[in-house]
Amino acid sequence: xxxxxxxxxxxxxxxxxxxxxxxTAYDRSTRAVGKALGLDLVEVADWNCCGAMExxxxxxxxxxxxxxxxxxxxxxxxxxxxxxxxxxxxxxNLKKAEYDLKNDQQSxxxxxxxxxxxxxxxxxxxxxxxxxxxxxxxxxxxxxGLGERVKNSLKGLKVANYYGCMYTRPxxxxxxxxxxxxxxxxxxxxxxxxxxxAAGAVNVEFPLKTACCGGAHTLSDSDMSTKLVLNILxxxxxxxxxxxxxxxxxxxxxxxxxxxxxxxxxxVETKVKIIYxxxxxxxxxxxxxxxxxxxxxxxxxxGFLKEKGLA
Amino acid sequence: MRAxxxxxxxxxxxIVAHGEPxxxxxxxxxxxxVLEHWVAAKNLQPTMNKQExxxxxxxxxxxxxxxxxxxxxxxxxxxxxxxxNLMAExxxxxxxxxxxxxxxxxxxxxxxxxxxxxxxxxxxxxxxCSSKPLHGENIQISEISDA
Numbered sequence: 001x002x003x004x005x006x007x008x009x010x011x012x013x014x015x016x017x018x019x020x021x022x023x024t025a026y027d028r029s030t031r032a033v034g035k036a037l038g039l040d041l042v043e044v045a046d047w048n049c050c051g052a053m054e055x056x057x058x059x060x061x062x063x064x065x066x067x068x069x070x071x072x073x074x075x076x077x078x079x080x081x082x083x084x085x086x087x088x089x090x091x092x093n094l095k096k097a098e099y100d101l102k103n104d105q106q107s108x109x110x111x112x113x114x115x116x117x118x119x120x121x122x123x124x125x126x127x128x129x130x131x132x133x134x135x136x137x138x139x140x141x142x143x144x145g146l147g148e149r150v151k152n153s154l155k156g157l158k159v160a161n162y163y164g165c166m167y168t169r170p171x172x173x174x175x176x177x178x179x180x181x182x183x184x185x186x187x188x189x190x191x192x193x194x195x196x197x198a199a200g201a202v203n204v205e206f207p208l209k210t211a212c213c214g215g216a217h218t219l220s221d222s223d224m225s226t227k228l229v230l231n232i233l234x235x236x237x238x239x240x241x242x243x244x245x246x247x248x249x250x251x252x253x254x255x256x257x258x259x260x261x262x263x264x265x266x267x268v269e270t271k272v273k274i275i276y277x278x279x280x281x282x283x284x285x286x287x288x289x290x291x292x293x294x295x296x297x298x299x300x301x302x303g304f305l306k307e308k309g310l311a
Numbered sequence: 312m313r314a315x316x317x318x319x320x321x322x323x324x325x326i327v328a329h330g331e332p333x334x335x336x337x338x339x340x341x342x343x344x345v346l347e348h349w350v351a352a353k354n355l356q357p358t359m360n361k362q363e364x365x366x367x368x369x370x371x372x373x374x375x376x377x378x379x380x381x382x383x384x385x386x387x388x389x390x391x392x393x394x395x396n397l398m399a400e401x402x403x404x405x406x407x408x409x410x411x412x413x414x415x416x417x418x419x420x421x422x423x424x425x426x427x428x429x430x431x432x433x434x435x436x437x438x439x440c441s442s443k444p445l446h447g448e449n450i451q452i453s454e455i456s457d458a
Contacts, residue, residue, distance in 0.1 A: 224427065
C-alpha cells in the first residue's frame, strides 16, 4: 500500500459553495462514489467560501485568509491531514493559499492577524495536503482497482475529458504535478482520462481539454462565453465524443447553460452530453442514475444513458 | 493585419463549411495574427523570432511576459502547432486530412475568441492564471482590517 493510498482513505471533504448550489449533482455523485468505493469523507465543519474570484479580485489576501481558514479547521479542529476539494475553484484557491503562505511573508502576516481576530488557530503551511477528487480516487483505488469494481462498464462510451483552466494553472502552485510517470501533467492532464478508461470509456483526442470556458465572461459578455463554449462543444463533437466529462462545477454549468444559449442565440445545436466524471464512475460502479444526480443536470442525458445501457 | 472579427469570421466559415479550402499554413497564420493583436495592444512590436521553430510560440511567450493570465492560451497555441505538425505526418487519406484541418480550425478559433475576450476585458483568465486584483491601485481591505 502506497503512502497516499493509506493517507487518502479518510479525507476532510470541502464541497464549497458550488456543490451546495448549481453543482449538487457533483456533490451527490462524489459522496456516492466515495461510499461505493469504501472511502471516507468527513465534511469540513463550518466551512466557508474559498474566496473564489469575487473576493480575490477585490483583495487577494482576504481570499488567502478564507482558504486558509478551511485548512485550519481541517488541521487544527478536525485533526485531518488531507483536504479533498472536488471544485476546481476551491482546489485552486487552497493550493494557491498554501503557496502564498509559504512564499509571501506579507500574506503570512495578514493571515496570522485575521485568524487571531477571528479566534481560531492560524493555518501553518504543510499542516494539510489539498487534493482534488481525481487525486483521491486515483491514488486510493487506482485504475486497476476501479476496473475490478466496475459492474456496468461504460461500454466504449466516447468521452472528451474537459479539465478546464484552474486544475493545472498556474503551474507553480501544483508542485506535485509534472513529476514524471504517475504524476499529473499540467500541459496534458490525464487522471480523468485514466479513470474513465478503467471504467470502460474510450477517450477521444481532445485538444481543448484545458482551454478557457469563458466562465469569467458569463455576465460581462455572455456572447463571448457562449462562443467559447460552443467552440468546445463543436471540438468535442468533431473528435467524435458523445459525452464531455467534467470535473469543475463552473465549467460544467457553463457548458450546460451556453449549450442551450448557443441554440437560442446563434441557432447552433450540439448534441454532446455534459456529465460529471463522478457521475460516469458511479454509473460504472452500478449506481442508479438518481443516486449520482443525473436528474439534476441541465444537460438531459437520461434517455441517452438508457440507450447506451448505462441507466 | 486583419481585424480579430475578420479572423473569427474566416475561421467560422471554415468550421461551418466543412471543406472550405484552407491549409495548415493559413490556420497557423491566423493564430499568429491573433497574437500580434495582443502584443501590439501592449505597445510592443510583435516579434519575428521563432520558438521551437514556430513564430506563434515566440509571440505567445512575448504576450505572456508580465501577464501570467495569458498562459491560459499556452496549450491552445501548442495544440495549433501540434496539429500543424500532425498534418505533415498524415498520409493522403482525405477524410483524415480534413478532420485534422477541421480540428486545427477549431483550436485556432478558440485562440481568437479567448484573445478577443481578453482584449475586451483584461480580467478574463485572472481566476485561473494569476492573482492580480482588478483593483490593484486601491487600498487593500486586509491593510485596513484593524479599522
